[in-house]
Amino acid sequence: xxxxxxxxxxxxxxxxxxxxxxxxxxxxxxxxxxxxxxxxxxxxxxxxxxxxxxxxxxxxxxxx
Numbered sequence: 652x653x654x655x656x657x658x659x660x661x662x663x664x665x666x667x668x669x670x671x672x673x674x675x676x677x678x679x680x681x682x683x684x685x686x687x688x689x690x691x692x693x694x695x696x697x698x699x700x701x702x703x704x705x706x707x708x709x710x711x712x713x714x715x
Contacts, residue, residue, distance in 0.1 A: 655714060670699060 677692045
């Protein structure tokens with residue numbers, strides 16, 4: 652049981668680091684970007700949210 656929480660913590664930590672690595676340069680240069688780059692950043696965020704909703708509905712986040 653404790654190893655399950657260890658794997659969950661490691662997975663979440665790595666996932667958050669990877670997402671922040673992709674979003675940090677976009678956030679720094681936000682004011683200098685053309686509209687299509689802003690749109691692509693928003694699309695990336697929506698893709699991540701959509702994946703979270705998908706796995707949530709599939710029941711993958713339910714730990715027994």
